Structure formats: structure tokens, C-alpha cells
Amino acid sequence: EAQVTQNPRYLITVTGKKLTVTCSQNMNHEYMSWYRQDPGLGLRQIYYSMNVEVTDKGDVPEGYKVSRKEKRNFPLILESPSPNQTSLYFCATKSPSMNTEAFFGQGTRLTVV
Amino acid sequence: DAKTTQPPSMDCAEGRAANLPCNHSTISGNEYVYWYRQIHSQGPQYIIHGLKNNETNEMASLIITEDRKSSTLILPHATLRDTAVYYCIVRVDSGAGSYQLTFGKGTKLSVIP
Numbered sequence: 577e578a579q580v581t582q583n584p585r586y587l588i589t590v591t592g593k594k595l596t597v598t599c600s601q602n603m604n605h606e607y608m609s610w611y612r613q614d615p616g617l618g619l620r621q622i623y624y625s626m627n628v629e630v631t632d633k634g635d636v637p638e639g640y641k642v643s644r645k646e647k648r649n650f651p652l653i654l655e656s657p658s659p660n661q662t663s664l665y666f667c668a669t670k671s672p673s674m675n676t677e678a679f680f681g682q683g684t685r686l687t688v689v
Numbered sequence: 690d691a692k693t694t695q696p697p698s699m700d701c702a703e704g705r706a707a708n709l710p711c712n713h714s715t716i717s718g719n720e721y722v723y724w725y726r727q728i729h730s731q732g733p734q735y736i737i738h739g740l741k742n743n744e745t746n747e748m749a750s751l752i753i754t755e756d757r758k759s760s761t762l763i764l765p766h767a768t769l770r771d772t773a774v775y776y777c778i779v780r781v782d783s784g785a786g787s788y789q790l791t792f793g794k795g796t797k798l799s800v801i802p
Contacts, residue, residue, distance in 0.1 A: 607788055619792045634789065666732050675721050675782045678790060680732030
């Protein structure tokens with residue numbers, strides 16, 4: 577079964593304490609991306625990766641880092657989280673074939689106090 | 690990507706067909722119509738997509754008007770588990786570069802027992 581797995585699902589942390597949200601997919605897709613979802617703002621892309629060792633900024637990359645050392649994993653790193661990064665985060669992956677669907681993880685609800 | 694317009698909310702009786710409209714009057718000839726749904730803060734789930742022909746899969750049917758300026762997603766026998774926000778997205782996928790899905794506000798479908 578095609579799966580995109582994020583961990584943790586819920587996280588409450590304090591300002592400035594580094595954290596990592598993991599994302600793993602079992603579909604052998606090259607493309608992976610991270611979104612955040614906030615009320616009234618929809619989903620906004622943070623970073624994406626076209627392949628191993630290839631990452632690019634999305635619309636809202638400030639305060640985030642990513643890495644893509646292997647195809648299946650695409651962790652999202654918050655080096656010094658701030659309260660404005662409190663959000664619902666989704667990882668997504670897609671086949672490189674044109675006009676196919678994207679698969680999303682279950683989401684990670686992050687609260688930074 | 691072309692802009693889409695959807696009603697903010699709809700109700701549907703359980704067991705009846707749910708017909709969700711979407712206007713995309715500025716759609717280009719090579720842009721596809723995609724539908725996703727999001728059930729209560731879970732990850733968005735792909736439903737169906739099409740270019741100009743009507744499409745059907747195990748989840749839904751997609752009816753695209755001949756001029757492609759609007760479409761309708763049909764859930765033939767809505768169940769309570771179909772209660773979700775449904776997003777209509779229009780985009781062309783070049784197969785290269787960032788694949789960013791722009792989710793608008795969508796239509797909140799409430800299936801009533």
C-alpha cells in the first residue's frame with residue numbers, strides 16, 4: 577500500500593528548541609515536498625525536492641531546513657522554532673510522470689510556545 | 690495555474706448523490722482539473738482528475754463541460770465518511786520543476802444522516 581508516513585503526529589515544543597519532523601514514503605518517488613496549512617491561508621509549500629541531494633525553496637522557506645540524503649526520506653528541520661511556526665504540516669510525494677496525483681502524509685500538528 | 694471558484698459549503702443527504710461544482714473559466718487548453726478532499730485536518734486525499742473527457746473511478750465521477758469552463762464532482766452515494774472539504778484545482782504538470790498544489794478554500798460538504 578502506498579504510504580507517506582510523518583512523525584510525530586503531534587508535537588508541543590518551546591521556542592528555540594531544535595526539532596525535526598520526519599517524512600518517509602514507500603513509493604520510490606523522486607519528488608517530495610513539505611507544506612504548512614494555516615486557517616484562511618490554505619496549504620503553502622515550504623520546500624521541495626526533485627531528487628536525492630536536490631532541494632529548493634517553496635513559498636515560505638524562512639525558518640526551515642530540509643535534507644534529502646536518500647530517496648525515501650525528506651525530514652523537515654526547525655533549527656530555532658518560533659510561535660509563528662505553529663501550524664499543521666504535511667509532507668507530500670508524487671511520481672515524476674506528468675499529470676498524476678500527489679500523496680500526502682497524515683499531518684503533524686506542531687505547537688511552539 | 691487557473692483560478693477556481695467553489696461554493697463554500699453544501700449539504701447532502703446520506704445515500705444521495707453529492708454534486709460539487711467548480712468554475713474555472715480561465716482554464717488553459719493543457720490544464721487538468723484535479724479534485725482532492727481533506728477530512729478533518731488529515732492529509733489531502735486525491736479523488737480524480739481529467740482534461741476534457743468525463744472520468745469515473747471507484748470514488749467519484751468528474752463531469753467537465755464541453756467548453757471546460759466548469760466541472761462537477763459527483764459522489765454517487767454519499768456516506769457520512771464523505772463529510773470533508775473538497776478542493777478543485779486546475780494546473781498543468783510539466784513533469785519538471787516544483788509540483789506545487791494550490792489549494793483554495795474548497796467546498797465543505799456535510800453529509801446529513
